[in-house]
Amino acid sequence: MPDAMVKDPDALVSAMAQHNITRITLVPSLLKVMLELHPNLAEKLPKLKLCVSSGEALPPALGQRFVQAMPHTRLLNLYGSSEASGDSTYYEVTAQSLHTAVPIGRPMDNVQTYVLDAQLQLVPVGVPGELYIGGDGLALGYLRQPAMTAERFIDNPIASAPSAHLYKTGDVVRYLSDGNLQYLGRRDDQIKIRGMRVATGEIEAVLKQHEGVAEAVVLAHEGFGGDMQLVAYVVPHPQATVTVDDLNAFAKTKLPGHMVPRSFITLAVLPLTPNGKLDKRALPKPSTTRKDNAELVPPRDEIERKLLPIWQQVLEQDKISITDDFFELGGHSLLAVRLFAEVETGFGVKLPLSSLFQSSTLEGLAGVLRQNMLSDVSSELKKVSRLVPIQPNGSKPPFFCVHTIGGSVFGYMALAQHLGPDQPFYGLEARPEEANDPMRQRIETIAAAYIEAIQTIQPQGPYYLGGYSYGAVLAYEMACQLVAAGQKVAVLASFDQSAPKSDYFASPRLTLRTVRGFLGNVLHWLNDFRQIPLREQVGRVRRKLFLGAPSPQGKGVDLKRYWDDVSRIPLEIHELMRTHLGAWEAYQPKPYPDHITVFRAQRQPLICSYDPHLAWNSLVRGGVEVWPVTGGHRNTLEEPHVQSLAAALKEALNRAHTQPVRV
Structure with missing residues (x-):
């Protein structure tokens, strides 16, 4: 034609x-x-x-x-x-x-x-x-x-x-x-937002589902904090009225938090080049000073005035509004620890890190401080506060994930976000001041306390439990106690953790399986090593031959034996880590009558038995299901490998939702 x-x-x-x-x-x-x-x-x-x-x-x-x-x-x-x-x-x-x-x-x-x-x-x-x-x-x-x-x-x-x-x-x-x-x-369109890789095309596809949106383009621009922030350019349908608030609310129901655009700009048409392609350079740039170019809300009382310089110092930014979000300003778990240490020094109030999940703005955190300074927190509230609602929304049964050896659940943020907005995700945290609590001396008593906490929002099963490393051991004991009490556990998930008291890390016998495992494992190690500085490579090899889950040696243990850079671990949690290591060593696990789902990292320690079940078949009577995921033990929860873990966990959870629970 x-x-x-x-x-x-x-x-x-x-x-x-x-x-x-x-x-x-x-x-x-x-x-x-x-x-x-x-x-x-x-x-x-x-x-x-x-x-x-x-x-x-x-x-x-x-x-x-x-x-x-x-x-x-x-x-x-x-x-x-x-x-x-x-x-x-x-x-x-x-x-x-x-x-x-x-x-x-x-x-x-x-x-x-x-x-x-x-x-x-x-x-x-x-x-x-x-x-x-x-x-x-x-x-x-x-x-x-x-x-x-x-x-x-x-x-x-x-x-x-x-x-x-x-x-x-x-x-x-x-x-x-x-x-x-x-x-x-396009690969060139992939960007990192708050340390997590984002494909802008995926966000555009979601925005186009809005009934009032005809076209959508998402780009990354440098925000007022210096970090990359997402900006959505939207063309409404001719007869539609679309507001920024509508788009923001819609995006929050469809996308993980780190993929929700920071700004929305509505246009009559998208600018095109002479050959009909999108002209990105012609798109208007968002304000690089503040959201909506005006909202620098000043402190309103003494608590907010005292809190503002702490935020400015920790985040290394001068212009901060009381409505700004800690994470959107570039905050992360290590900065959160520093922030709360400064808050304790300045206000004399020790807050749990989980406060940031519920109140991540400066005014929200000031409200938490007000409440704590005006009244004593009841023991019931303290018990419930072990639960951290990382992502509390959604129609599916909640997934409860137990903290790592240091007590924090910040490491699960990316996992929760990648599971999507319809999967409620709660963390169980331990606070540094609990290091000398007698309850923390035994895995069994910790698990019992955590069961009491999760039953405040879900009194009856079936339960969906999991954890990474030390958290998997606690989740295992929780499952044992729940089943013994007549409750049902639909999913017990272990994120790259071997069975407690197993010989997985003992010197293996020379068998065909261990030789094959070693040779295949070396390739993953070499791939990982190519991506880190030479100095760190030498340090890792010098410290130890394997980088897997630690085999705890009890109270007073030198933490340098198990972590590459102890200086990066805040001092206030060292004692809590030693307490948990002691409980781990003393733990005598009982057999579990149901099944477990193990998410096994591609890169395993060089010296191990290469048991494909991570030795869980020695304890679990109802079967061990193994899902391979990318990465190694130390970066399973980090980008990009957390995407592999999230995809596998989502599939396992969805399957459990549609299958009858084993009795």
Whole structure:
């Protein structure tokens, strides 16, 4: 067809009807105009059997609109690139397609797709990675551009794969649980927000689900605190009224906290370049001083005036409003410890770190201080305060996660956020001042106290419990006590922790399993080592050969034996850590009659038995289910590996929600 006809949707529809066209390939923007001009498109094009959408992302609403308007026409969403001979994957949109973004689907015949991480390792289902394409249609390279060819066309790292070479697309995707690929955006569009990697395309897809939003673009700009903050540019539908408050509330119900844009800017249209691409440089920049360019709310009383310089000192910022959020200003767990130490010095009040989860603004924290200074906190409130509502919203049963050896639950923030807004997530914390509490001398008494705490919000099972390292041991004892009391535990999750009192870290016998495990493990170690400074590499090797869960030696133990840099651990929690290590050593675990789910890190200690069950089968009678996750023991909860853990945990929880609880 002539270009003039293609650019005239009305003429195009007339020509298709005249010539009884049965198949057509077009871009979504043209398809949208055709549907708007001809609501009765099925009557005009009764012979059309196949419509292929390609060249642009297909919005979910447009796909569903086409399916409803053209029930007898198949709609395929295609993805590809010139380097792989055009289209490489396909997905058929149906009335049952309920994805937040239309998937790009599965590879076509004679095409192979791989989702790999930065170390060219395959990533698990649900974890973002870069898409690589192989197959018969792969180009040999770029004409007279050897450097670009070497960069984008690589040897296939998967030894058993049929393709010798792969094309590095630069596109970030992930596998859905049904095996389809979901496009998340360009690799260059991935940014870090508060230490967590974010794909802006995923946020855009969610914003477009809002009934009043026609188009959405999300970019990262430097905020007034110097950190990167998300800005959403939104084009409303012609007849829709969309406010910033509406968009913010909608985003908070659909996205983890770190993916909610800091600012929303509404536009009549998105600026385009002459060739029809988004002109990012023409988008208005948000204010770099304050949200809405004006809201520097000053302190209103003596407590807020005294608290403000503490925030300024800890966060190293001068302009702070009492409405500012600690985490949005760049705060993290180590800064929180320092903040609360300064608060104790300045006010004489020792607050639990969990106060920041409920009151993360300066005015909110001032309110907590007011309450504590005006009245004594009851013992009942102290008991309940062990529960930290990291993410209390959602319709699913709550997941209770026990603190690590230092008592903090800050390390679970990213995990809770990646599980999504519909999964309530509570942490169980220990405070430094409890180091000499007799209750903390034994695992059994700690577990009993924590059961009492979780039953204040969930009196009856089934329960969903878990923990990382030392927290997994406490969760195990909690599960034992709950089952003994006649309660049901649907999920008991251990995040890369071996069974207590096991010989997992003892000197292994030389068997085929240990040799294979050692050789495979060395590769993961080398990959990790390449990403850290040489000085730290030497220090790790000098301190010890393995970096796994510590085998505690009791009170008075030298913490340097178990942590690479003790100077980074706040002094106020050293004694609590020693107390917990002593309880760990004295613990005599009983057999557990039900099942456990173990999330085993790829990189294990170099010297261990390489038991695939992490020795839990020696204690657990109802079966051990093992989920492999990326990373090693020390970075399981850190980006990007926490995404792998969250995807696996979400799958395990969803499965437990739909299956009858074992009795």
